[in-house]
Amino acid sequence: MNRIKVLFFATLRDRAGTKSVDLEIPAETTVQRLKNLVVDEYPGLKETMDTVVISINREFAFDESVVPENAEVAMFPPVSGG
Amino acid sequence: MTDEYMNYPTIFSITEADLDINDLLAQITLTGTGAAAIFTGMVRGETRRDDPHETVYLEYEAYVPMAEAKMKQVAEEIRQKWPTVEGIAIVQRVGRLYPKTPTVLIACTAAHRDTGVFEAARYGIDRLKEIVPVWKKEVGPGGEEWVEGDYLPKPKDRP
Numbered sequence: 255m256n257r258i259k260v261l262f263f264a265t266l267r268d269r270a271g272t273k274s275v276d277l278e279i280p281a282e283t284t285v286q287r288l289k290n291l292v293v294d295e296y297p298g299l300k301e302t303m304d305t306v307v308i309s310i311n312r313e314f315a316f317d318e319s320v321v322p323e324n325a326e327v328a329m330f331p332p333v334s335g336g
Numbered sequence: 337m338t339d340e341y342m343n344y345p346t347i348f349s350i351t352e353a354d355l356d357i358n359d360l361l362a363q364i365t366l367t368g369t370g371a372a373a374i375f376t377g378m379v380r381g382e383t384r385r386d387d388p389h390e391t392v393y394l395e396y397e398a399y400v401p402m403a404e405a406k407m408k409q410v411a412e413e414i415r416q417k418w419p420t421v422e423g424i425a426i427v428q429r430v431g432r433l434y435p436k437t438p439t440v441l442i443a444c445t446a447a448h449r450d451t452g453v454f455e456a457a458r459y460g461i462d463r464l465k466e467i468v469p470v471w472k473k474e475v476g477p478g479g480e481e482w483v484e485g486d487y488l489p490k491p492k493d494r495p
Binding site: 263268315330331332 | 377391396397398399400401402403405428439440461462464465466467468470471472475476482483484485487488489493
């Protein structure tokens, strides 16, 4: 198992009710699989998953990306800065 | 944060402080600089276009370390596209910001105005709104709502 940290921002933080969570996930878990694991933990995030943006160690990641040991994952909606 | 690129100043930061436009401009002005294009956005209290509404304030938040890394990437993209650009400043203010308050600044300097500085600053703000992880919650007379962008990053958005 790999230990990782998942950060939530904006709408996702509100819906999850927390800024971050530490998770233990199987080695070789992909981003797609991680999304499912997170929705299992936080059902309120389900409808955000169609447009969620994911980063691993502060760089954009995609469904097929593998989440490494000790990763800092972030989940957030499309950005709206400026 | 400041990053030296062939002696050209590059500033990229997320801040809770007032944007000091004169100070930022001074920091990216070199002895050979003769032109600067500065874009700044501010909180609009009254929106007339599209969905007309009033705004009491905006609450900005950022994923600071990634946001600053992505701002640095935007600056590097500007330098690739417009090698004539000298200084670059990209600054996003976060926190609770009221109408008329400047929220973001993108400034590019160059020797002359016909070197692409206008386009470079335009590119900078457009790109910030695509890939820099910052969000705002809009608070109006009737309630609050997160503003969501519409850009989904692609593999090409990694440096």
